[in-house]
């Protein structure tokens with residue numbers, strides 16, 4: 417029950433519900449494509465090593481695929497797999513006509529150069545959208561395969577029905593997989609974009625004037641609730657596990673909810689959308705491959 421003492425309480429941007437609706441549509445399209453072309457869209461997932469959290473994510477991706485009518489090919493490699501061996505597998509998958517998408521779960525062990533690996537994936541099968549070709553396409557306003565987390569965040573922002581033109585957006589974090597492509601997505605729709613990172617001064621002052629906040633620093637509770645401008649949209653990408661096993665994000669959720677107009681929960685916000693966009697990208701790649 418929400419307290420009637422609050423001046424306002426944010427509406428929840430429900431990623432789990434949006435993901436469920438979108439996965440229904442993806443399944444319908446995947447089934448139609450499978451009967452038309454005689455095979456399902458296929459996603460190859462490669463995991464190197466035995467990080468338990470990574471295995472949980474990969475399992476969720478496989479379940480997501482099967483439910484969406486996408487075939488998943490799983491490659492579980494030991495932690496001491498050589499870079500050369502991994503590159504060999506990627507070449508095989510690049511040439512496999514049953515495989516439409518290839519995902520190498522990050523992080524990879526230290527002896528493997530992730531840049532070399534990501535650049536070895538056929539850009540047409542790069543359903544993570546991490547290859548410099550796909551990043552460059554987004555940067556030059558001709559998106560091809562788009563990074564799943566920023567793409568999912570855009571779908572969540574669209575759900576609010578708010579016109580994004582000229583909106584003051586502040587992204588916290590500048591990683592290759594979240595912050596940077598997020599800035600490109602927001603630019604594409606005509607928003608005004610600030611990207612803060614480790615060297616940025618006075619994070620609070622940036623947050624205080626933001627109409628849209630994308631929190632992706634990977635620092636639990638970094639964004640304090642009282643910094644949020646009344647009515648702002650808060651999208652929390654961060655995921656942290658508390659001592660008790662529960663999940664939380666980069667934003668102080670309870671406090672932020674008193675000021676925000678909209679806010680994503682953790683869990684049930686960005687995470688389910690990331691996997692949904694992976695499925696959507698796999699279907700998109702399939703269509704390109706079969707010429708549909």
Ligand SMILES: NC(=O)C1=CN([C@@H]2O[C@H](COP(=O)(O)OP(=O)(O)OC[C@H]3O[C@@H](n4cnc5c(N)ncnc54)[C@H](OP(=O)(O)O)[C@@H]3O)[C@@H](O)[C@H]2O)C=CC1
Nearest residue numbers: 589590591594612613614632633634653654655686687690
């Ligand atoms: N929900 C989902 O689907 C996903 C969630 N995540 C989660 O999102 C978070 C971020 O992930 P990822 O991008 O991979 O993480 P990284 O650690 O690769 O990047 C974090 C970024 O935040 C910046 N940063 C660190 N501290 C601050 C600070 N105090 N103020 C501003 N910026 C700061 C870093 O700066 P610098 O560049 O200078 O190091 C870096 O650019 C993690 O919690 C991760 O678990 C990630 C992917 C998907």
Ligand SMILES: Nc1nc(=O)c2c([nH]1)NC[C@@H]1CN(c3ccc(C(=O)N[C@@H](CCC(=O)O)C(=O)O)cc3)C=[N+]21
Nearest residue numbers: 473519520521522523544683684685686687688690691
């Ligand atoms: N090549 C590659 N691509 C990725 O997209 C990628 C990656 N490597 N490495 C790790 C990060 C992290 N990531 C998440 C995806 C879904 C949830 C997700 O579904 N989260 C649920 C909770 C899941 C749980 O209960 O643990 C939620 O937020 O509701 C979280 C995190 C993808 N990543």
Ligand SMILES: [Mg+2]
Nearest residue numbers: 640641642671
């Ligand atoms: Mg406080």
